[in-house]
Amino acid sequence: MEIFKILVKIDAVCDYIPFVSTITNLVDLFQKSVILPIMERSGKNKNRYYKYLNKKSFPRCVILLVPGVNIFVGIHDRMEKLERINEENEIARFKGQVHAQTRMLKKSNCEMAETWNQIKKFIDEDPKLKSKYEEGLKNPLSLPFPRLHTSEPVGNSFAEEWRRAKLEASYYESLETYFNIFMERNPEFLELFTKKHNAFVKKNPGAFKPDSTIKIEDID
Numbered sequence: 001m002e003i004f005k006i007l008v009k010i011d012a013v014c015d016y017i018p019f020v021s022t023i024t025n026l027v028d029l030f031q032k033s034v035i036l037p038i039m040e041r042s043g044k045n046k047n048r049y050y051k052y053l054n055k056k057s058f059p060r061c062v063i064l065l066v067p068g069v070n071i072f073v074g075i076h077d078r079m080e081k082l083e084r085i086n087e088e089n090e091i092a093r094f095k096g097q098v099h100a101q102t103r104m105l106k107k108s109n110c111e112m113a114e115t116w117n118q119i120k121k122f123i124d125e126d127p128k129l130k131s132k133y134e135e136g137l138k139n140p141l142s143l144p145f146p147r148l149h150t151s152e153p154v155g156n157s158f159a160e161e162w163r164r165a166k167l168e169a170s171y172y173e174s175l176e177t178y179f180n181i182f183m184e185r186n187p188e189f190l191e192l193f194t195k196k197h198n199a200f201v202k203k204n205p206g207a208f209k210p211d212s213t214i215k216i217e218d219i220d
Contacts, residue, residue, distance in 0.1 A: 004049035011052070015060075016074045018067040025061040028053060032061065098162050105165035112172035119179065122196055129192050136186035143181055146174035 014024040031053055039050055063069055123133050148171040183190040 004047045007049045008052045011056075015064055016070050018070050021064045021070055022067055025064040028056060028061045029058070032056070032058065095158065098158070102162045102165050105162075105169050109165060109168045109172060112175070116172070116175055122193065122200070126192070126196060129189070129196060132186065132189040132192055136182055136189050139185060143178055146171060146178050 011024055011028065014020050031050075036050065036054060060073075064073060123130050149167055183193065
């Protein structure tokens with residue numbers, strides 16, 4: 001109810017007024033020592049005012065019985081509030097930075113996925129290239145094909161989105177390393193792939209984004 005909200009505000013303001021706080025905190029101590037236990041036993045301490053009183057500590061009530069101490073209590077409360085605001089702002093800044101990084105990672109992951117899908121398309125559509133690729137897979141020097149690692153969800157959507165983007169970024173970085181090493185160890189595949197790639201780029205300029213992590217344009 002609105003009345004309980006008003007009582008909370010009145011008590012909070014009175015804590016900072018010399019002599020007045022002596023009276024209000026005597027009342028608070030009486031209610032905390034006598035009224036609140038009765039309210040708890042009867043299950044009627046659900047309103048906002050009594051929840052506020054229950055949370056207010058006995059040491060604070062006792063200290064505020066002394067006139068003039070209000071100034072120091074007010075300074076302490078103000079410093080605590082500023083510290084809390086600074087912490088909240090720091091958390092907000094951190095979340096903003098992580099959100100920005102997550103967006104960049106997801107964008108980069110999409111571009112790398114498009115590039116890798118085009119590479120697979122090149123291989124699947126060209127029988128000679130596919131044959132050389134399959135031969136390369138049998139090469140004893142070939143690396144195991146990268147897998148996308150997964151782990152148990154962290155239970156926080158904010159952190160989970162970032163974690164997933166990082167895992168995907170690591171996966172595509174592994175694909176880049178794998179494919180570059182694969183081409184180095186299989187020169188016949190590299191030659192065929194380079195010709196097909198160059199012909200594709202000539203026919204479709206700009207098909208591969210210049211900032212793509214898998215730098216196909218550098219293989220020739």
